[in-house]
Amino acid sequence: MLDSMNNLTTYLGCDAEYNDSEICVFGAPFDSTTSFRPGTRFASQTMRPESWGLETYSPYQDRNLTDKSIFDCGDLELSLGDTNKTLSQIENYTAKILADGKIPVMIGGEHLVTLGSVRAAYDKYGDDLRIIHFDAHTDLRDELLGVKLSHATVIRRCTELIGDKKIHQFGIRSGEKHEFVWGKKHNHMHMFNLDGLKDTIKQLKESGKPVYFTLDLDILDPSVFPGTGTPEPGGISYLELQEAVIAIGENLNIICADIVELCPHYDQSGTSTAIACKILRELLLAI
Numbered sequence: 001m002l003d004s005m006n007n008l009t010t011y012l013g014c015d016a017e018y019n020d021s022e023i024c025v026f027g028a029p030f031d032s033t034t035s036f037r038p039g040t041r042f043a044s045q046t047m048r049p050e051s052w053g054l055e056t057y058s059p060y061q062d063r064n065l066t067d068k069s070i071f072d073c074g075d076l077e078l079s080l081g082d083t084n085k086t087l088s089q090i091e092n093y094t095a096k097i098l099a100d101g102k103i104p105v106m107i108g109g110e111h112l113v114t115l116g117s118v119r120a121a122y123d124k125y126g127d128d129l130r131i132i133h134f135d136a137h138t139d140l141r142d143e144l145l146g147v148k149l150s151h152a153t154v155i156r157r158c159t160e161l162i163g164d165k166k167i168h169q170f171g172i173r174s175g176e177k178h179e180f181v182w183g184k185k186h187n188h189m190h191m192f193n194l195d196g197l198k199d200t201i202k203q204l205k206e207s208g209k210p211v212y213f214t215l216d217l218d219i220l221d222p223s224v225f226p227g228t229g230t231p232e233p234g235g236i237s238y239l240e241l242q243e244a245v246i247a248i249g250e251n252l253n254i255i256c257a258d259i260v261e262l263c264p265h266y267d268q269s270g271t272s273t274a275i276a277c278k279i280l281r282e283l284l285l286a287i
Contacts, residue, residue, distance in 0.1 A: 012051035012281070013065025014072035022068065023284060024097045027075035028109040028116070028258075030086050033150040037229040039263035043276065044075055044107040046264040051277040061246060063285040070284055073097075083112070083149050090116025091123075094256065098124050103287060107280070108260030110151040110229070111139060114214045118158050121256045125210045131158060131167040132200070132248060134241075135216035136232035138175030140183045151261075159186050168200050170244075171219035174232045193236055194244050205251045213248055213257040215283075217276060227272025229263045238275060242282055249286025257283060 014025050027044025034040065056065035076093055079085040090106070094117040097104040106117055122129050133139075139155040142148070149157070159167055167187040171194065175183075183189040190196045204211055218228040221235035248254070262276045 009048045009052075010072035011048050012054055012277075013056040013068075014070040014284075016069040016071050018071045018073075020069050021071035021102055023070045023103045023105055023287060024073050025070060025105045025107065025284070026073035026093065027107045028078065028090050028113040029075050030078050030080060030108070030113055031110040031229075032080050032083060032086070033112050033144075033147065034110050034229055035144060035150065035152055037263060037266060039265055040108055040110045040229060040261055041080075042264055043109065043262040046273050047107060047262070047277050047280070048072070050270065050273045051281070053274065054277055054281055058282060058285050060242065060282065061285050065281065065284065068284065087112070087116040087119070087149070091119045094120035095123060098256070103254065104256050105280075105284065105287075106258040108258060108262075111135070111214075111216055111260045112149060112151045112154045113260060114258055115149070115154050115157050117256055117258060118161065118212055121210070121212050122162050125255065127163060128209050129162050129166065129212060130204060130209045131162065131212045131214060132252075133167055133169045133214050133216075134171050134219045134244070135169065136171060136174050136218040136235055137216070137230065138169070138172055138179040138183050138189075140175060140179040155187075156182075170194050170197055171236060173234050192234065194240060197244055197247070201247055201251050208253060210255040211248075211252045213252075213254055215245070215257070215259045215279070216261045217259065217272075217279070218261050220275070225272050225275055227263050227265075227267030228261050229266075230261075241279065245279060245283050246286045249283055254287050257287070259283070
């Protein structure tokens with residue numbers, strides 16, 4: 001059994017016992033490879049108390065968190081100075097949850113944390129695994145400043161792990177030219193918005209493939225969501241994101257998910273944190 005760790009509080013409605021849970025939420029407070037504005041390590045510990053400003057009931061889905069069995073595992077104690085060890089810790093923790101027949105939902109942290117959980121998912125599901133990636137950035141660099149493991153390289157590493165044409169990227173509007181060239185060759189890249197998502201959902205639903213959903217919140221326009229480390233103008237609206245998250249959760253075989261790149265202290269109004277909390281609620285209800 002996994003016990004809650006370092007919990008000052010739990011996320012709203014996520015107070016089931018581990019053995020009874022269907023979904024396990026955990027925090028991965030890591031931002032050691034952030035290339036612009038750090039601070040994502042504070043996301044999960046900020047979101048938990050702020051989530052109590054919401055209701056457990058979603059009128060969008062007519063569903064209630066109290067009707068689901070969700071366990072908040074708390075935050076992992078990560079080795080912040082050792083990226084490889086941190087990724088191994090995330091991988092092992094995700095693997096334990098998957099082995100127990102539950103769905104891990106991770107709160108980052110910077111986007112590199114995704115690689116740890118994807119490794120665990122790939123170890124269980126192998127070549128059947130597919131990824132849906134929401135982001136403003138390609139995250140397809142081969143290296144950044146000589147470093148292979150970075151939040152700017154995470155999707156490149158995931159592609160190399162699970163294989164070509166198994167990652168569906170949406171909202172992409174920033175990156176080096178060579179990233180776009182590489183991404184269009186090796187992944188399914190949908191630029192600027194969510195065009196093509198309905199067709200992707202239909203295809204993946206019919207296939208029944210296990211899907212990992214990774215949501216970088218900077219897919220949102222910074223006029224909506226300024227609290228992130230690398231804001232990129234030209235993003236989607238909140239309601240567009242919410243509709244997409246619900247559609248993905250309801251229709252696909254989601255076996256693991258994450259929400260990353262909230263930097264709460266860059267938005268003193270608290271709006272960005274509130275958005276992250278609400279999107280997490282809708283995701284948990286939709287799965």
